[in-house]
Amino acid sequence: MPVRSFDEFPTINADRLWARHMEMAEIGPVEETGSCRLALTKEDKAARDLFARWCRDAGMQLRSDRAGNMFALRPGRDDRRPAVAAGSHLDTQPHGGRFDGVSGVLTALEVVETLNDAEIETEAPLMVINWTNEEGVRFAPGLLGSAWFAGRIDNETLDEILSTDGRRFADEADAVGWRGAASRDDLPMDAFFELHIEQGPVLEACGADVGIVASVQGLRWLDVQVTGSDAHAGTTPLDGRRDALLAAAAMLVELSATGRREGPDARVSVGRLKTATDGPSTVVGQAEFVIDIRHPNAAILNRLRDRCRQVCKEVAQAHGCAARVSDRFAVPPTQFDSTCVEALEQAAKSLQLSYRKMPSGALHDAANVASLVPTAMLFIPCRDGISHNVAEYASNEHLAAGCNVLLRAMLERAT
Ligand SMILES: [Zn+2]
Structure with missing residues (x-):
């Protein structure tokens, strides 16, 4: 039937x-x-x-x-x-x-x-x-x-x-x-x-x-490399440092705020952060992380990617560091x-x-x-x-x- x-x-x-x-x-x-x-x-x-x-x-x-x-x-x-x-x-x-x-x-x-x-x-x-x-x-x-x-x-x-x-x-x-x-x-x-x-x-x-x-939703991954300068934690005054880890930390805070400004469907995450040096008494000269960005709308996803890139550049500069940002992976x-x-x-x-x-x-x-x-x-x-x-x-x-x-x-x- x-x-x-x-x-x-x-x-x-x-x-x-x-x-x-x-x-x-x-x-x-x-x-x-x-x-x-x-x-x-x-x-x-x-x-x-x-x-x-x-x-x-x-x-x-x-x-x-x-x-x-x-x-x-x-x-x-x-x-x-x-x-x-x-x-x-x-x-x-x-x-x-x-x-x-x-x-x-x-x-x-x-x-x-x-x-x-x-x-x-x-x-x-x-x-x-x-x-x-x-x-x-x-x-x-x-x-x-x-x-x-x-x-x-x-x-x-x-x-x-x-x-x-x-x-x-x-x-x-x-x-x-x-x-x-x-x-x-x-x-x-x-x-x-x-x-x-x-x-x-x-x-x-x-x-x-x-x-x-x-x-x-679509996905974009950005590789970020932050370059500052290694220094002695005891002898280098706070003002004169180019601390890549500190710059990266400031980026993470600003990246999350950038995502939040795009509304409830936006996702911006950093799940992995690596530093070139790993000692309690060294100011870090190199830090690397991956930004995972997601959004269901392709245009907003791409705009978010551009903004995240910009955030990294600006924050790096404010900390006397440089940031290299490159696209690793994208799913529309x-x-x-x-x-x-x-x-x-x-x-x-x-x-x-x-x-x-x-x-x-x-x-x-x-x-x-x-x-x-x-x-x-x-x-x-x-x-x-x-x-x-x-x-x-x-x-x-x-x-x-x-x-x-x-x-x-x-x-x-x-x-
Ligand atoms: Zn499943």
């Missing part, structure tokens, strides 16, 4: 969805509530094999590609149509939680199982995806599987990336048994949805059931597809859920996929905004609400 109106939508099985999360979390357990499944380790293999078993039990066929990305297919009535896809990643941080990535894969699987239970066929096929090495802990960079799939990394580069323990990506992908020959052309996609825990405090603070993500903001965003919004409304439209602060696989096919993301709240931490927690109710939104959006697109 084809589905014709929102009234006819089935409801997902929240108990099954929760039980799947708990079973997956038993692979690579850390402390009471955490998980450690670094990409292409034996824990990752076990997670993949479990996911594959669930997919096969649900009647899906599995394919995989050169990057070890896994694609589970549920046929449609018209298999010439491209698939409506959803998914995320099963790898975790070393002290990761049970929901980051996992929820996006398991809710997509739950959508298929719900349709199976309700004996609903879709016109277009459905696809559930597990992207390889999203976290970038064992192999850098992160989002590796989706970046390769989107053509942002070539075959040779992918194969030769070395893990932190010195192993080739290609060998490790072979070893887990999920390095296949499927290409992008073999896996035509009509749209991609990614459900993810928010990993921030906004939804919880405003009491919204779900977040509809219309964009992923991603705007998600308006029809996919709209589909999620309509689904949330039809379920009478409260939602908030928001940008994503973190990068996600969906940002890579968005360069290929219409894409959007859905956030669910997580307790205290905590993520990349064994204390990460999303409630069964929020998971179920998000999964029902995903179900309706996918079904609408596939019917």
Whole structure:
């Protein structure tokens, strides 16, 4: 029976969805509530094999590609149509939680199982995806599987990336048994949805059931090198110094203020500061740090970058130092597809859920996929905004609400 109106939508099985999360979390357990499944380790293999078993039990066929990305297919009535896809990643941080990535894969699987239970066929096929090495802990960079799939990394580069323990990506992908020959052309996609825990405090603070993500903010990294002059801490008067560390400290204060002046969506951070000398009795002559700048709007992001650069130059001069500022890395903001965003919004409304439209602060696989096919993301709240931490927690109710939104959006697109 084809589905014709929102009234006819089935409801997902929240108990099954929760039980799947708990079973997956038993692979690579850390402390009471955490998980450690670094990409292409034996824990990752076990997670993949479990996911594959669930997919096969649900009647899906599995394919995989050169990057070890896994694609589970549920046929449609018209298999010439491209698939409506959803998914995320099963790898975790070393002290990761049970929901980051996992929820996006398991809710997509739950959508298929719900349709199976309700004996609903879709016109277009459905696809559930597990992207390889999203976290970038064992192999850098992160989002590796989706970046390769989107053509942002070539075959040779992918194969030769070395893990932190010195192993080739290609060998490790072979070893887990999920390095296949499927290409992008073999896996035509009509749209991609990614459900993810928010990993921030906004939804919880405003009491919204779900977040509809219309964009992923862009990122720019600036390398800053501050040069002053080494000096004796006892003999050099305070007035005559060219203290690079003091100048860098003043820059950090001013950089944060610069970010704050651009409004609540701006992020300016310095997470690493190195000095050439490291002694309590030496005035520092050389300091280096990296500025991490983020904003969802490309023009504002670029303006922020220019202002940060200017701040470093001015503060350095005021301290008798010089600052060299260079661009290291940039990711432009991603705007998600308006029809996919709209589909999620309509689904949330039809379920009478409260939602908030928001940008994503973190990068996600969906940002890579968005360069290929219409894409959007859905956030669910997580307790205290905590993520990349064994204390990460999303409630069964929020998971179920998000999964029902995903179900309706996918079904609408596939019917
Ligand atoms: Zn994630």
